[in-house]
Amino acid sequence: TDFIEQTLSAPENAEESALRPLSFSDFAGQDKTLERLKVMVGAARDRGEPLNHILLSGPPGLGKTTLSLILGNEMGTKVNITSGPVIDKPADLAGLLTNLNEGDILFIDEIHRIPKTVEEYLYSAMEDFRIDIMIDQGPNARSVRLNLPRFTLLGATTRMGLLTAPLRSRFTLQTRLNYYNHSVLQGIIERTCGILEVPFEPAGAAEIARRARGTPRIANNLVNFCRDYAQQRGNGTITQTSAAAALELLEIDQRGLDEMDKQVMRVMAENYRGGPVGLGTVAVAVGEEAHTLEEVHEPFLIQEGYLQRTAQGRVLTEKGWHVIGLEPKGGAQT
Ligand code: ADP
Numbered sequence: 001t002d003f004i005e006q007t008l009s010a011p012e013n014a015e016e017s018a019l020r021p022l023s024f025s026d027f028a029g030q031d032k033t034l035e036r037l038k039v040m041v042g043a044a045r046d047r048g049e050p051l052n053h054i055l056l057s058g059p060p061g062l063g064k065t066t067l068s069l070i071l072g073n074e075m076g077t078k079v080n081i082t083s084g085p086v087i088d089k090p091a092d093l094a095g096l097l098t099n100l101n102e103g104d105i106l107f108i109d110e111i112h113r114i115p116k117t118v119e120e121y122l123y124s125a126m127e128d129f130r131i132d133i134m135i136d137q138g139p140n141a142r143s144v145r146l147n148l149p150r151f152t153l154l155g156a157t158t159r160m161g162l163l164t165a166p167l168r169s170r171f172t173l174q175t176r177l178n179y180y181n182h183s184v185l186q187g188i189i190e191r192t193c194g195i196l197e198v199p200f201e202p203a204g205a206a207e208i209a210r211r212a213r214g215t216p217r218i219a220n221n222l223v224n225f226c227r228d229y230a231q232q233r234g235n236g237t238i239t240q241t242s243a244a245a246a247l248e249l250l251e252i253d254q255r256g257l258d259e260m261d262k263q264v265m266r267v268m269a270e271n272y273r274g275g276p277v278g279l280g281t282v283a284v285a286v287g288e289e290a291h292t293l294e295e296v297h298e299p300f301l302i303q304e305g306y307l308q309r310t311a312q313g314r315v316l317t318e319k320g321w322h323v324i325g326l327e328p329k330g331g332a333q334t
């Protein structure tokens with residue numbers, strides 16, 4: 001199975017929770033987003049008001065959940081965590097909202113997957129802190145207004161484009177998390193090694209950073225595997241050599257590409273002359289779910305310049321052809 005995909009979809013275990021930064025000062029990178037959040041937190045605290053609604057977007061594993069917990073800590077309020085697909089009907093939402101206290105944060109992960117019938121109720125909840133729900137049926141059916149405490153909605157999404165405009169517009173701040181650069185990621189890896197008390201050489205941490213796809217959650221998981229590898233095949237210290245060997249064993253190459261990434265590019269090159277080709281078609285050919293390709297593999301391949309998204313479909317770039325050892329031919333490349 002695919003290590004990267006598994007890492008990003010698995011629920012968090014206790015050891016991972018111990019690695020979560022708890023305050024702004026613990027959180028590395030994402031300078032712009034952090035600055036925006038600090039401004040909003042500072043202002044809300046000065047006015048003694050709840051934080052305004054915030055939408056965090058970006059690929060999985062970059063720190064959206066972490067930031068929501070940090071915002072709770074910084075505001076000194078409780079964070080209630082839920083996710084879009086779990087909120088099945090308006091009554092579920094009403095239940096969540098009426099259980100909140102003044103100033104509480106409601107974190108809705110995967111907010112783009114909230115059903116449309118529920119989404120409409122969210123509008124008045126966010127804007128006016130009330131919802132009108134229908135109770136009873138038939139001749140007794142009537143609408144009841146529920147007043148809500150002033151709460152903060154933190155939405156997280158991997159797919160900003162799937163959010164409707166009316167929902168998006170109700171967030172005061174929409175901010176995007178980007179892949180981390182190698183040096184920031186190296187810092188995160190060294191912090192993780194410190195917390196886990198794993199001996200490491202900086203060059204070993206750097207080696208992991210280069211192959212972690214700019215993603216802290218992947219970096220932390222690679223640290224775990226590299227620690228095991230160093231214990232079993234080395235002297236217990238994560239060195240550059242032992243980290244490189246461990247990651248080769250996971251089939252993660254020097255650029256952070258895994259087998260699935262390469263398979264996607266090979267299918268595009270060999271079966272579709274480099275595209276344009278629809279993502280669904282590629283997904284069937286490689287035996288992976290389209291949404292996994294879209295959320296996990298594609299954003300990284302695009303960010304690194306191997307793939308382009310066009311109106312006609314996905315296109316392999318020259319860099320993409322070369323990374324799988326082929327010369328561009330046919331398709332859109334000529
Ligand atoms: P998301 O919600 O975007 O999928 P998470 O917030 O769950 O991502 O982050 C995944 C893991 O990565 C967390 O357990 C946390 O330990 C780590 N992490 C994320 N961002 C940072 C950061 N800026 N600094 C240190 N660790 C981080």
